[in-house]
Amino acid sequence: VEAVEAVEAVEAVEAVEAAEAAEVVAVDAPDTAETVEAGTNACGERETCAVAGFDVELEWPPHAPTDDLVPIDAQFGIVDPDWAGAIVDYRELVTRAQRAPTPDGLLIRGVMPGWDEEGAQAGQGRVFVNASPEAYRRWLSAAADDAAANPVAGERLVFVNAWNDWLNGAYLEPDRRHGYAYLHATRAALAMPLPSAKLALLSHDAHPHGAQYLALNLVRELKRMHQDVEVLMQGEGLLEPSFEALAPVHRLYQMDEAELLAFAQGLRHSGVDAVIANTTVSGRMIAPFREAGLRVVSLIHELPGLIAQYCLEPALHELVESSDHVVISSQAVREGMATLLPPDALTGKMVLRPQGLFTRSRYRGLHDLSAPRVELRRKLGIAEDALVVLSVGYADRRKGLDLLAQAAAIACASEPGLHVVWVGHHEAEVKEEVDAFLQQAGIADRFHFAGLDFDTDDYYAGADVYALASREDPFPSVVLESLSVGTPVVAFAGTGGGADLIEGRAGIAVPAFDLEGYAQALLSVCRDLELRTAYAEAGRKLVDSEFSFRCYALDLLELLGRDVPRVSAIVPNHNYAHYLQQRLSGLSSQTLPLTEILVLDDASTDDSIAVLRELRGQCHPEPVLVRNERNSGSVFRQWLAGVRQASGEFVWIAEADDDVKPEMIETLANAMRADASVVMAYCQSEQIDSEGGVLADDYTAYTDDLSPERWRAAYTATGAEEALHGLAVKNTVPNVSAVLFRRDALLQVLEAHEQEIVSYRVAGDWIVYLRLLALGRIHFEPRTLNSHRRHATSVTAALDLQRHYDEVLSAQALARELYPLEPETIAAAADYAQRLRAYFGLEAEE
Incomplete structure (x- = not known):
């Protein structure tokens, strides 16, 4: 409108000026071209392109x-x-x-x-x-x-x-x-999508260590979330090709100071508006990017000992000074920063946030780990019943290689079947020292150095216990990798976030550097199956509930100024193994990346669990599997369980047998973000059969008796309006898979009316919608973005028809109780009930 008004204003001024400068010319010319030519002759030539002269x-x-x-x-x-x-x-x-x-x-x-x-x-x-x-x-x-x-x-x-x-x-x-x-x-x-701003990730080098793997996997996760990422490399390393396979890599270590400043400014002009600076070392090169106007979020993982060892104090101060936000990985790092920085340096900047688990083990979710146990012992050439202690990482003094060797000597003396394996590169001097000690202790053949091995799944899942022997370690990802497959951890207390995490929950934290106590803790976990099983279960639940890498990436995006809606997908499943691959693929393909996928299996008797465990590593984000050993008796109890566990602002109850278009969640989430009063938004659904064949392009034939126009255009309505226009007559939201809910509102309804809702077998969803819309508004999207699978032997088709009919009457009565209705709507409800009764072949009511 503004553009049109501006053009009209300019043209009006030009017309007045032309009129003032020329005489009025009367033209007897019915031909348009002659008329325009006469006007042009009188008012002056302008650029004409049309045949008629306009x-x-x-x-x-x-x-x-x-x-x-x-x-x-x-x-x-x-x-x-x-x-x-x-x-x-x-x-x-x-x-x-x-x-x-x-x-x-x-x-x-x-x-x-x-x-x-x-x-x-x-x-x-x-x-x-x-x-x-x-x-x-x-x-x-x-x-x-x-x-x-x-x-x-x-x-x-x-x-x-x-x-x-x-x-x-x-x-x-x-x-x-x-x-x-x-x-x-x-x-x-x-609404044309604006070109999204790009972001950069600054990694101090590309050597195969923990912080660098975090950077690599963060780039990978951000790309999966449709973010445009570029990589800034301060130093070289073996992982450079892996970074290059994901995103453009700029080698800052090849630039002098002037080139670096020019590069930073050029990066800003190319559309990059923010940078994630990974590790304290990034402080050495962050200033030019801050000067170029980029928003900076820094990730600090280091403890004071390592900072002093590498003389990183100036880099730390520069990084904190240049950052909009400073993400601290653990309480131990936070306490360390307090000793190195001025009291107010982190005021308003610091965020305490562990990084989450970024690896994908093929054994995650399995309770039977006999296969990796056999494979690991075969790989090491040891007995199948040997007890295995694992440690992974760069073998140096900070990681406690020497401490673990001494504790291993004590433990091996009382347990002949115990073996220790260390996976990763090593520092030559420390390794030479430890080799001499192992020879002297007579356990060199029981302490295995596996070297660098990128496939660590068999190690983590096949070991009996993970040994975190570090003198200091801010928040090692190896702890999460171990817990995710049920391997307990033994650590020295007070040495960092890993030890704090497992203490009393998923392992044992021994007083710092008590080698005798450490050895006994290793033996206790290895020998006591009941203790190991309890720690294993606690560790799995801890990782599933608190250490989502997708949520970590979303948190960073929020700090970078990207407002990504948080959507939790809840997938209730019962014996739909043959649809799970298609369903989970549709969830992973959403143009709005999901925050989490919670698969709630209600005691399936088919291959659902095996299929889910096979598929989970292929999905993004990796699904969390929650299994009921006994059937809950109501899908609505599963709704409640899922909504309680969900962390997103919005929840999507994506039934396991349905399918979806990639843009559905983005479309509905945007509508709900645009109007905070909307508590549920849904789209049109096509109807498909058990084989995927289309039965109907939409549900308009079902709603046309209410209105042939209402469900052919987008609308937003109050609960009272929605009831008046049809929801008081019949369930005008035929499939919950097509709905996005505001979590807090849905949880309020499910908890307040649980017993009422679970008493229904067919109309429970209708009852939820009626009660939910008493709390807010509904939005409808007419595009067909959801596929509702109709089974010939579904619960609805097999139900006692009288009960189905009674539930419809009950829902209609609730609508009359909750909302003021016009006589026409009440009459329409009665007519629908009568037609339904006749369709079911029930006897007429007296």
């Missing part, structure tokens, strides 16, 4: 070029024999507009929401039928695309006729029939 053409009225459209009067029962008008299909006009060729000259496209001339030209007007907000959206979208491709004087202009031409039925202004549907359609047609 600078720009405007399609007005938008329906003008329709004389050749075939009238469809015969389809209607016209009773006035003198009627001389014409009835035309609006949809044909939209199709023509969508296929319109590019004009030779400058053209402003015209669009109209509808047209009916009978008000102004009674008995002889043109009437366009089948106009709808959705058809108008398609027309406007095509016109907007044309305007973008063919701007006029640098502006992208579209003419819409009209805001409020009520006389001719051409109006966008809200009314009682369509509500805000035409305005929603206008927004949808014009």
Whole structure:
């Protein structure tokens, strides 16, 4: 509108100036070209491109070029024999507009929401039928695309006729029939995604160590979440090809100071507006990026000992000074920072956030770990019943290689079947020292150095216990990798976040550097199956509930200024093993990345658990499996269990046998973010059979008796309005998989009315919707983005028909109790119940 007004204002001024400078010229020229030529001669030459001589053409009225459209009067029962008008299909006009060729000259496209001339030209007007907000959206979208491709004087202009031409039925202004549907359609047609800003990740080098693996996996996760990422490398390393396989890599270590500053400024101009600076070492190169105007979020993992060892104090101060936010990985790091920084250095900046588990073990979720146990012992060449202590990482003094060797000597003396394996590179001097000690202790053949091995799944899952022997370790990812597959951890207390995490929950924290106590703790876990099993179960639950890498990445994006809606997908499953691959693939393919996937298996007797365990490593984010040993007796109890566990702002109850289009969740989440009063948003669903064949393109045949128009356009309504228009008559939301809920509101309803809801077998979802909409509004998206699978032997089809009928009556009664209804709605509900009773073949009620 502003663009149009600006153009009109400029043209008006130019017209006045031209009129003042020229005489009025009377032209007797019915030919348009002659008229324009006369005007041009009088007012001065302007750039003319059209044959007729005009600078720009405007399609007005938008329906003008329709004389050749075939009238469809015969389809209607016209009773006035003198009627001389014409009835035309609006949809044909939209199709023509969508296929319109590019004009030779400058053209402003015209669009109209509808047209009916009978008000102004009674008995002889043109009437366009089948106009709808959705058809108008398609027309406007095509016109907007044309305007973008063919701007006029640098502006992208579209003419819409009209805001409020009520006389001719051409109006966008809200009314009682369509509500805000035409305005929603206008927004949808014009909402072109802005190019998203890029972000960069700064890694201090590419050596195969913990912090570098975190950086690599963070890039991978951000790419999965559709973020445009570039990598800044301060030093070289073996992982450089792995980074390059994911994103562009810029080698800062090849630049001098002037080149670095110029690069940072160029990076900002290329669209990068934020940088994640991983580790304290990044402080050595962060200043140019801050100076270039990039937002900086730094990740600090180091404890004071390592910072002092590598003289990183100046880098730490520079990093904190340049950062908008400083993410601290553990309480131990936080306490260490307090000893190295001024008291207020982190005020308003510090965020305490462990990084989450970024690895994917093929054994995660399995309780039978006999296969990796056998494979690990085969790989080491030891007995199948040997006890194995594992440690992974760079073998140096900080990681406690020497301490573990001494504790191993003590433990091996009392347990002949005990073996220790260390996976990873080593520091030569420390390794030489430890080798000499092991030879002297007589256990060199029982302490195995496996070297660098990128496939560590068999090690973690096949070991009896993980030995974290570090003198200091801020928050080692190896602890999470161990706990995720049920391997308990033994650590020295007070040495970092890993020891703090497992103490009393998933392992044993021994007083710092008590080697005798450490050896006994290793033996206790190895020998006591009951203790090991308890720690294993606690460790798995801890990782599943608190250490999602997807949530960690989302937290960083939020700190970087990216507002990504948090959506938890809840997948209730019972004996749908054969649909799970398609279902989980659809969840992973959402254009809005999901926060978490919670699969709730209700004691399936098919291969569901085996299939889920096989598929979970292929899904993003990795699903959390919650299994009931006994069937809950109601899918609505599973709803409640899932919503309670969910962490997202929104929840999606994605039934295991349904399917989805990639853009569904993004579409619904955006609508709910735009209106905080909306507690549920849903889209149109197609109906498919058990094999995936389409039974119906949508559910409009089901809702047409309520309104042939309401479910063909987007709308937002209050609970009272929704009940009035149909939800008090029948369940107008046929499939919960098509719905996105606001979690807090849904949880409130499920907890407050649990017993009522679970008493229903068919209409429980309808009861939820009725009660939920007493708390807020509903939004409907007319695009078919969900596929509802209809089974011939579904719960609904096999139910006692009388009970089904009674539940419908009960839901209708609840609607009357909750909302004020018009007599017409109450009558429609009674009529629907009567028709349903007849369809079920039930005897008429007395």
